[in-house]
Amino acid sequence: MDSLFSLFQGFSIASSGLNILYCLLGVTVGMLVGVLPGLGPVTATALLLPITYKLDSIPAIIMLSGIYYGSMYGGTITSVLINVPGEGASVVTCFDGHEMAKQGRAGTALGVAGIGSFIGGTISIIGLTLIGPPLASFALKFGPPEFFAIMFFGLVLVVGLMGKSLIRGLIAAVFGLTLSMIGMDPVSGVVRFTFGQPHLMDGLDFVTIAMGLFGISDILLGYEEAHKKNTITKLGKLLPEKHEIPNTLKAIGRGTGLGFITGLIPGANSVIPTVLSYAIEKKLAKDPTRFGKGAVEGVAGPETANNAYCGAALIPLFTLGIPTSPAIAVLFGAFVMHGLTPGPMLFQQNPDLVWAVIASMFIGNLILLIFNLPLVGMWGKVALIPPKIMYPAIAVISALGAYAVSGSVWHVTVMTIFGVIGYFLKKLDIPMAPIVLTFVLGKLLENSLLQSLIYFKGNMLGFFKRPISGTVLAISIILLIGSILSVVMDKRKVLAEDIEA
Numbered sequence: 001m002d003s004l005f006s007l008f009q010g011f012s013i014a015s016s017g018l019n020i021l022y023c024l025l026g027v028t029v030g031m032l033v034g035v036l037p038g039l040g041p042v043t044a045t046a047l048l049l050p051i052t053y054k055l056d057s058i059p060a061i062i063m064l065s066g067i068y069y070g071s072m073y074g075g076t077i078t079s080v081l082i083n084v085p086g087e088g089a090s091v092v093t094c095f096d097g098h099e100m101a102k103q104g105r106a107g108t109a110l111g112v113a114g115i116g117s118f119i120g121g122t123i124s125i126i127g128l129t130l131i132g133p134p135l136a137s138f139a140l141k142f143g144p145p146e147f148f149a150i151m152f153f154g155l156v157l158v159v160g161l162m163g164k165s166l167i168r169g170l171i172a173a174v175f176g177l178t179l180s181m182i183g184m185d186p187v188s189g190v191v192r193f194t195f196g197q198p199h200l201m202d203g204l205d206f207v208t209i210a211m212g213l214f215g216i217s218d219i220l221l222g223y224e225e226a227h228k229k230n231t232i233t234k235l236g237k238l239l240p241e242k243h244e245i246p247n248t249l250k251a252i253g254r255g256t257g258l259g260f261i262t263g264l265i266p267g268a269n270s271v272i273p274t275v276l277s278y279a280i281e282k283k284l285a286k287d288p289t290r291f292g293k294g295a296v297e298g299v300a301g302p303e304t305a306n307n308a309y310c311g312a313a314l315i316p317l318f319t320l321g322i323p324t325s326p327a328i329a330v331l332f333g334a335f336v337m338h339g340l341t342p343g344p345m346l347f348q349q350n351p352d353l354v355w356a357v358i359a360s361m362f363i364g365n366l367i368l369l370i371f372n373l374p375l376v377g378m379w380g381k382v383a384l385i386p387p388k389i390m391y392p393a394i395a396v397i398s399a400l401g402a403y404a405v406s407g408s409v410w411h412v413t414v415m416t417i418f419g420v421i422g423y424f425l426k427k428l429d430i431p432m433a434p435i436v437l438t439f440v441l442g443k444l445l446e447n448s449l450l451q452s453l454i455y456f457k458g459n460m461l462g463f464f465k466r467p468i469s470g471t472v473l474a475i476s477i478i479l480l481i482g483s484i485l486s487v488v489m490d491k492r493k494v495l496a497e498d499i500e501a
Helices: 002-014 017-035 041-052 057-081 088-102 106-139 144-161 166-180 206-225 242-263 271-284 297-320 326-337 351-372 376-382 387-404 409-427 433-455 460-465 467-500
Strands: none
Touching (some): 002 106, 002 351, 017 041, 017 057, 017 351, 041 057, 041 206, 041 326, 041 387, 057 326, 057 351, 088 106, 106 242, 106 297, 166 433, 206 387, 206 409, 206 433, 242 271, 242 297, 297 326, 326 433, 387 409, 433 460
16 A cells, blocks of 8 residues: 555656656657667667756656667567567567568557557556565665675676677676776775776766767667668558457467566566567467468567566666666666665655656556557658668767766767777677676675675675575576586587587
């Protein structure tokens, strides 16, 4: 009952004229960026983070959250109409969504995706409302050892789940941790890795790094990989055929549960539930051969899982202060930028903000449902903007955003440098996600480790003498060893097959 009362108070704040405007602006910009091929929620949130500097914390977080889940919706449109996923989670939608479009059923593909996204997103927000407060209350019992163990667990899962190679994931994670150590040591005050550059005394700015690694690198790759796609101009009706409705509803139900559970796992990303959902729907189908040829369930399930994941992924952020994905890491940076600390105290110290943001997500999902049904034709035209016009405009906006961080060309230079670094890392197939996550968590991880070691008088075994931290660290070590052994065994298997051949 307390949660429902708090939610009603949140609605009273979120439904004020100014906050409604920022919610509408956020989901509109999110849809717009999501529709642009190659740009997803991470890029959208990172590029537009600087414009919230001078806003109050509540409208700023409401707008950035709207950009985050709005871009998830937008990526579907390009997948269906031009067979180009707007972001990673929409890749699976191309399999059947574009096939439906070629059959004159683009409207149906976008319709079931919009309805499924609305249902999955709304139910996940209800889960956030019900689970968030009790989980935050439980987390209040945590001390520095427990927070270190949980963050370490998250980092282990990030390395294990992000990217195709454990080695590349480790390289990315170490790179991110190294970047987080630049500047002044939090305990001794010793200056590290500044190379005499005064701009680095306070460390690197998260906003400019994120804009470079995701935004500028995507622009460079976009220019390189730009090519023409077959476009669809006929949408057709929005709702599926009568005989398709039962299977569609079942796919939406399964996608909701799968996406919500995946969102709670640190290190998982929105691609995982979409791939799993597609695999499950194909396995449960009476005629699996329909998949890849325009099966409605192949669109409804993954798209629902995608948006159910979005709401659930905010639960670890709001309750434990752990960003579970790159996009959530950018939101984490936005909280810190506005003087807020995500974690168990957030519900107690900033209840108005938390419940206003949660309430705004209900409102934003309703707005997006409207955008995705009657207005879907308008968004489809945005997907056809030529890259030679789109990418220079994004580059200019990015440069202005980086300059707005402190009114210094230094941040524009840093953004450009990390844009080039991100371009080459992507060419080498080194994942960006571990870099962002470890950079964001690096200082927090270091602080909790140092505080714990001071408490334990330097004895590392102290972590294992506390039930929660000891259990979580043991699980983390087992997972890490298991991942390493799995990689070694796979390489041996491949080597043995090569020898036999």
